[in-house]
Amino acid sequence: MGNILSDTRNSPVKMPILLLAWLPVLPKITAESAWADEARPQMNADILCSVFNLVLVPLQLVVQEGTVMNCADRKTGACFPILSACIADLAEHPALHGIGNKSCPKCAVPCKDLGGNPLKMYGTHDYILYRDKALRHMPAEVASIAEYLWQVGIKIGNNLFTGLNRINSADLNKPDLLNNIYLDLFKPVMEWVAGFLNKDKRQQAFDDA
DSSP states (O other): OTTSOHHHHTOGGGOOOOOOOOOOOOOOOOOOSHHHHHHHHHHHHHHHHHHHHHHHTTHHHHHHHOEEEEOTTSOEEEEOOOOOOEEOOTTTHHHHHTBOTTSOSSBOOOGGGTTSOTTOOOOBOOHHHHHHHHHHSOOTTOOOHHHHHHHTTBSSSSOTTTTOTTOOGGGOEEOOIIIIIIIIIIHHHHHHHHHHHHHTTOHHHHHHO
């Protein structure tokens, strides 16, 4: 909840986070076959979509009309509970947004151009536009809509957040502080600094400072 004070939201003992749903995990398919390789990812995608629908679809009427709620400031007001952020690591984005494993969840930059020219701008993903293009302008040599979308880095015609009221799914992505900052950036830097200090026997002086 974005209107909860940060002192409360960041305190585990105050229970600011509520668990809404568990994601079921399919048993492993032991058969070694092309069917097993293709069926399991599709079943996982269908389960993920079903769980998200159970959580998000009932909110859509409330988002449109609003509802009276007790707010964090202990006052009552008309509230519109709109999904405003989705925190996910790199491996989770393809499942949530229906994109390729190396595609950007926010913009339509080609995989080969990731990390390239920082001044070059790319448009944000528009899944409704992708679907319309696939239906109206699909090249004759492409056998299916799915194959056409895959050529632009999209696995499916929409993602789990497409169609939700007042939501642009490309704007939902927020940095994962644990995975992106602490583990991917801060931890390697500190390991390098510690090795550098130990090599010159300056670790204690650094700790004292």
